[in-house]
Every structure is written in C-alpha cells, then in structure tokens.
Amino acid sequence: MKDVITVVGAGYVGLTAASVIASAGYKTNLIDVDERKIEIIKRGRSHFFEAGLDKLVKSGIDSENLIPTTEFDSLKETDILFSCVGTPDREDGSSNLDYIFQVADKVAHISSGEIIYVQKSTVPVGTGKKIKKYIASKNSDLKVKYVSNPEFLREGSAVYDTIFFDRLVIGGEDLEAMSKVEKVFKDVDEWAKKYESNGYGDYVLYASHPDDSGLPFEEKTIKINIESAELVKVTSNAFLALKISFANNIAKVADKTGANVKEVFDAVGMDRRINRSFLYPGLGWGGGCFPKDVSGLTKAGEELGLNMKILKEAYEENRSMVDYVADRVISISPKNKEVGILGLSFKPGTSDVRKSPAIALVKKLLDKGFKVTVNDPEAFEEAKHELGESVIYEDDPKKVIENHEIVVIATDWKVYKDTDWSKINRSKLKYVLDARNCSDKKDVES
Ligand SMILES: NC(=O)c1ccc[n+]([C@@H]2O[C@H](COP(=O)([O-])OP(=O)(O)OC[C@H]3O[C@@H](n4cnc5c(N)ncnc54)[C@H](O)[C@@H]3O)[C@@H](O)[C@H]2O)c1
Structure with missing residues (x-):
C-alpha cells in the first residue's frame, strides 16, 4: 500500500x-x-x-x-x-x-x-x-x-x-x-x-x-542534514540573482562605452567555469522567490552577526534597473506621453506578477504622467489586482506596437521575440526599448 x-x-x-x-x-x-x-x-x-x-x-x-x-x-x-x-x-x-x-x-x-x-x-x-x-x-x-x-x-x-x-x-x-x-x-x-x-x-x-x-x-x-538542505535552496537562488545583477552592472558599462553586452556575455559564457546561464541583463529579477530569498538570506546572515554586503548590493542593483529603463523612456518621451508596454508577468511562461519589474515600470511611468497601454498573453487577470483601471489593457501586441511612438519589451514572452517586424506598420513607431534583450536589433530596425 x-x-x-x-x-x-x-x-x-x-x-x-x-x-x-x-x-x-x-x-x-x-x-x-x-x-x-x-x-x-x-x-x-x-x-x-x-x-x-x-x-x-x-x-x-x-x-x-x-x-x-x-x-x-x-x-x-x-x-x-x-x-x-x-x-x-x-x-x-x-x-x-x-x-x-x-x-x-x-x-x-x-x-x-x-x-x-x-x-x-x-x-x-x-x-x-x-x-x-x-x-x-x-x-x-x-x-x-x-x-x-x-x-x-x-x-x-x-x-x-x-x-x-x-x-x-x-x-x-x-x-x-x-x-x-x-x-x-x-x-x-x-x-x-x-x-x-x-x-x-x-x-x-x-x-x-x-x-x-x-x-x-x-x-x-x-x-x-536538515540545516544543509535549508541552506542549499536560498544559496542557489541568491547566487542566480547575483549573476543577473552582475550582468546588469556590466550592461551599464557596455551602454556607456559602445560595447554590445549580448556579444560580451556570449563570449564570457563560453568559459565553462562561468557558463552563460543567468548572464542576461534586463529589467531585473522579480517573482515570488528571488527578491524574498535574497532579502531573507541577507537578514538571516545579519542576525548571525555577518556582513551580507554582496547580497545587499545585488538587491540594490536590481532595484535600479526599473529606474534605468524608466529614465530612458522619459528621455525620449513623446509629446502625448503615451507608451506601450509588452509584458507584465515577472518572466515568460507564467501569469505571476508578484514583484514583477514590468509592473514596477508601469507604475513608475504612471507616476510620471504617462498614459500606458499594456499587453500580456497570460497575466491580465493577476495584473488587474495591481494596476486596476489605471492602464489600457490591449489583447493584440501588434496594436500596442503600431499605435505608439515608444514601446518597451518588459517581459520576454515568445510572442514578442517572434514579432515579424517587417509586417509592422511604422507610421507612428519611433523607439523600441527592448528591456529584455530578446529581439534582434537588425530585425527591429529593418
Ligand atoms: N513559486 C516558485 O517558483 C517557487 C519555487 C521554489 C520554491 N518556492 C517556495 O515554495 C513556497 C510556496 O511558494 P508558492 O509560490 O507556491 O506560494 P503561493 O503563495 O503560490 O502558495 C501558497 C499557498 O499556501 C496557502 N496557505 C497559506 N497559509 C495556509 C495555511 N495555514 N493552510 C493552508 N494553506 C495555506 C495560500 O492560500 C496559498 O495558496 C515558498 O516558500 C516559496 O519560496 C516557490
């Protein structure tokens, strides 16, 4: 039995x-x-x-x-x-x-x-x-x-x-x-x-x-033993979060110097001691695990009298990414202050919007007086608990792209990666800010 x-x-x-x-x-x-x-x-x-x-x-x-x-x-x-x-x-x-x-x-x-x-x-x-x-x-x-x-x-x-x-x-x-x-x-x-x-x-x-x-x-x-097993989990998540924050830090260096961060990490990741996983810069980590696991481990270490500076910095670097992208949008802001956001879930493949950087970006832009139209293949229902009626929910990503001067890719859903940019009417569109580095620049610009 x-x-x-x-x-x-x-x-x-x-x-x-x-x-x-x-x-x-x-x-x-x-x-x-x-x-x-x-x-x-x-x-x-x-x-x-x-x-x-x-x-x-x-x-x-x-x-x-x-x-x-x-x-x-x-x-x-x-x-x-x-x-x-x-x-x-x-x-x-x-x-x-x-x-x-x-x-x-x-x-x-x-x-x-x-x-x-x-x-x-x-x-x-x-x-x-x-x-x-x-x-x-x-x-x-x-x-x-x-x-x-x-x-x-x-x-x-x-x-x-x-x-x-x-x-x-x-x-x-x-x-x-x-x-x-x-x-x-x-x-x-x-x-x-x-x-x-x-x-x-x-x-x-x-x-x-x-x-x-x-x-x-x-x-x-x-x-x-029990204690080792407990520590395995939070250590794994903290290390992955650290990798993403590090990649974001390097991406800012690349932005200021003309280096292409994707090419940089493609090459760095070929080193088997390092590997390519989680070296993807972008809007940052979110969801129900990384943020709380990083802060929980930081707090637990501090309660033991330890210096947990590395994790604190990773958290801060992550937090800065939403501001970094929002500032970009503001710097190219059109007169009508309208922006389209593609993606709301904290990552593709889930409807989870807990601590989603995409939601944080939308809120930041709303605070700055933007009119925001959003699209997501799965997360509308959960996003409505966070955003209510403050944004326009558009089911068709193509309409979001074609009806705005600025569009931000905030979650790397496959549907956005697969956009056929040659079929997009560009009479309005001026800027695509790919905050997930998931599209091919040449395709978007073609
Ligand atoms: N979501 C992930 O990707 C993931 C991955 C690995 C580990 N974890 C960990 O697993 C745990 C659960 O995460 P989750 O994402 O499934 O959380 P969740 O919030 O989706 O689910 C937790 C559920 O527990 C229920 N609940 C709360 N108190 C209860 C009680 N007293 N009795 C019965 N039910 C109760 C809630 O109603 C909720 O449905 C967390 O510790 C999380 O860190 C999550």
Missing part, C-alpha cells in the same frame, strides 16, 4: 507537486485555506497559468487521487505531509514564517501517532529545528520525523521541473523517513519515464532543455 500524502498550500509549488504525486498513483489530499482556489481545482483546473498543469489537475480529479479541500481532517490519516505554504518577506526583508507555523500548529492539534513532516517551502536555515520544538511543546505524544526537501521548480516550467527534477535534496535525521520521501519521488521518476515516452510535448513547452532529463535518479538524490 502506498503512503497517504497530504500537501498543504495549493499555490505554484503545492498544486504542481500534488498533481504530479497524484499522477504517480498516490492518494493526495491538497489543503488550502483559500476557498476560491480549492473550488477552481475541484473543477479540474489550475487557478494560475502554467503549461500542462490543467491537464494534470484534471486527470488527478477524474481519478480521485487528487482530493482538494479546505479542511484539515485528512491530517489524521496522513503518512507524509508536504508543507508548501508561502514564506513572503516582511517589510524589514526577513522571512514571514506565520503560514509555516500555522501548518505546524494544525499538525500538532490534529495528527496523532507518527507523521513524516516534509518542508518544501523555502525557509531560513534553522527553521526545521524550531518547528520540531514547537510541535513537541504542543503535543508531546506525536512523533514527528522532520525532513527538509526544498523545491527548485521554476515558474514557467513548473510541471517539467517537478517531473524531470535535476536534483532531489532530502535533509533529515531519520533515515527511514528520508527513504520514504525518496520513494515518493522514485515513483514520480518511474511514472515520468512512461510519460516521457508518451511524448506529451506541452509539459515541456517552456523548459530550457526539454530533451535533457538529467542524471539517473540515484545520482541526483542528495541526502544531507
């Missing part, structure tokens, strides 16, 4: 993980306190856009392996709990662990006997210890086997990353519990092999290397 799974938090991580685990044959309860999200999932859909996810959710609901609910009763019969709730940043940059401890509280009050408690959310190093202590103080009869299993999925290729994960980090103290968690992902891996041979292309739509399913399962499984 397979273990009974409960996933708490039906967001980007939890819904994707639960749908995949349910597809691999596990009875998977999915709990969220947000009734709206649970109602949508019950109807066999995802409440956000992610390639291939709707199909997985539907098959989970149809097979009755995926059981969405707002009730916590299933904790009574749960063998393995995956905690996937949010860990947003507080105003001072530190991680807000309120949701994390709400889950711990439910476990302490509802679960009985023994439970394997897996933390998938990104938490500061040391959190696992605190959770174990907290639960023990509320329910000393409950045996909690705590495992840190940080999630590495990227929005935009979340399903792909969950199925074809390139590493599985399992941090714990109890070898049996760690093996049971490993078994769940081994089953996912086995299911993925069959599924891969079925060739469902849409799951890999936005994956950067869809043909590469990586190392064999055993070689990509890393078993370490």
Whole structure:
C-alpha cells in the first residue's frame, strides 16, 4: 500500500507537486485555506497559468487521487505531509514564517501517532529545528520525523521541473523517513519515464532543455542534514540573482562605452567555469522567490552577526534597473506621453506578477504622467489586482506596437521575440526599448 500524502498550500509549488504525486498513483489530499482556489481545482483546473498543469489537475480529479479541500481532517490519516505554504518577506526583508507555523500548529492539534513532516517551502536555515520544538511543546505524544526537501521548480516550467527534477535534496535525521520521501519521488521518476515516452510535448513547452532529463535518479538524490538542505535552496537562488545583477552592472558599462553586452556575455559564457546561464541583463529579477530569498538570506546572515554586503548590493542593483529603463523612456518621451508596454508577468511562461519589474515600470511611468497601454498573453487577470483601471489593457501586441511612438519589451514572452517586424506598420513607431534583450536589433530596425 502506498503512503497517504497530504500537501498543504495549493499555490505554484503545492498544486504542481500534488498533481504530479497524484499522477504517480498516490492518494493526495491538497489543503488550502483559500476557498476560491480549492473550488477552481475541484473543477479540474489550475487557478494560475502554467503549461500542462490543467491537464494534470484534471486527470488527478477524474481519478480521485487528487482530493482538494479546505479542511484539515485528512491530517489524521496522513503518512507524509508536504508543507508548501508561502514564506513572503516582511517589510524589514526577513522571512514571514506565520503560514509555516500555522501548518505546524494544525499538525500538532490534529495528527496523532507518527507523521513524516516534509518542508518544501523555502525557509531560513534553522527553521526545521524550531518547528520540531514547537510541535513537541504542543503535543508531546506525536512523533514527528522532520525532513527538509526544498523545491527548485521554476515558474514557467513548473510541471517539467517537478517531473524531470535535476536534483532531489532530502535533509533529515531519520533515515527511514528520508527513504520514504525518496520513494515518493522514485515513483514520480518511474511514472515520468512512461510519460516521457508518451511524448506529451506541452509539459515541456517552456523548459530550457526539454530533451535533457538529467542524471539517473540515484545520482541526483542528495541526502544531507536538515540545516544543509535549508541552506542549499536560498544559496542557489541568491547566487542566480547575483549573476543577473552582475550582468546588469556590466550592461551599464557596455551602454556607456559602445560595447554590445549580448556579444560580451556570449563570449564570457563560453568559459565553462562561468557558463552563460543567468548572464542576461534586463529589467531585473522579480517573482515570488528571488527578491524574498535574497532579502531573507541577507537578514538571516545579519542576525548571525555577518556582513551580507554582496547580497545587499545585488538587491540594490536590481532595484535600479526599473529606474534605468524608466529614465530612458522619459528621455525620449513623446509629446502625448503615451507608451506601450509588452509584458507584465515577472518572466515568460507564467501569469505571476508578484514583484514583477514590468509592473514596477508601469507604475513608475504612471507616476510620471504617462498614459500606458499594456499587453500580456497570460497575466491580465493577476495584473488587474495591481494596476486596476489605471492602464489600457490591449489583447493584440501588434496594436500596442503600431499605435505608439515608444514601446518597451518588459517581459520576454515568445510572442514578442517572434514579432515579424517587417509586417509592422511604422507610421507612428519611433523607439523600441527592448528591456529584455530578446529581439534582434537588425530585425527591429529593418
Ligand atoms: N513559486 C516558485 O517558483 C517557487 C519555487 C521554489 C520554491 N518556492 C517556495 O515554495 C513556497 C510556496 O511558494 P508558492 O509560490 O507556491 O506560494 P503561493 O503563495 O503560490 O502558495 C501558497 C499557498 O499556501 C496557502 N496557505 C497559506 N497559509 C495556509 C495555511 N495555514 N493552510 C493552508 N494553506 C495555506 C495560500 O492560500 C496559498 O495558496 C515558498 O516558500 C516559496 O519560496 C516557490
């Protein structure tokens, strides 16, 4: 008999993980306190856009392996709990662990006997210890086997990353519990092999290397202690954010000197010690992870009395990019102060606009008195919570381009990269500011 799974938090991580685990044959309860999200999932859909996810959710609901609910009763019969709730940043940059401890509280009050408690959310190093202590103080009869299993999925290729994960980090103290968690992902891996041979292309739509399913399962499984696993996750994100900020810093040097930054990083990235990934300058990083993971690690380090200057500078460099692009727009501002913005999500392949630099740019330009027309293939609904009626929402990117003197590419969606510039009526268009370096200058100017 397979273990009974409960996933708490039906967001980007939890819904994707639960749908995949349910597809691999596990009875998977999915709990969220947000009734709206649970109602949508019950109807066999995802409440956000992610390639291939709707199909997985539907098959989970149809097979009755995926059981969405707002009730916590299933904790009574749960063998393995995956905690996937949010860990947003507080105003001072530190991680807000309120949701994390709400889950711990439910476990302490509802679960009985023994439970394997897996933390998938990104938490500061040391959190696992605190959770174990907290639960023990509320329910000393409950045996909690705590495992840190940080999630590495990227929005935009979340399903792909969950199925074809390139590493599985399992941090714990109890070898049996760690093996049971490993078994769940081994089953996912086995299911993925069959599924891969079925060739469902849409799951890999936005994956950067869809043909590469990586190392064999055993070689990509890393078993370490809880604290190391906690630190692996935030270190990975902080380093990637650092790379982007560094690329942006160099891009400013290139701008002032006539160097072509794309050519520079193409050459720099050929050095295998460095590699090309994440050396893409542009409007900067955003989303639900990088900003809070960088500030959370900075804060955690400072609380330990350490100097976290490098990460602070990366954050500042990132923040400066929206101003840098806004100043460019202002410097070429047409008399009518109208501007078209292509892209609102924080990156392509997702409808997520949390801490999106594109949204920050729109807000900045609105503040400066611009009339802003926006386009995005997926993010209008979520962007409306941020921008309301302050902008014009245009479904057709071509109309945005043709009806403005200035257009900014703020998110590198494929549809913008694939624009056939030879078919654009240029009677109005004067400037295309490609803030993602995703189009070919020659094509745009032709
Ligand atoms: N989004 C990503 O790309 C990504 C990638 C890797 C890791 N992570 C980490 O995973 C965690 C979750 O991120 P996310 O993007 O899925 O967040 P999210 O905000 O999309 O989802 C979190 C969900 O938890 C629910 N929730 C909050 N408190 C709850 C409670 N007490 N009981 C039940 N449900 C509750 C919320 O309603 C929400 O639906 C975070 O720690 C994040 O840093 C995210």
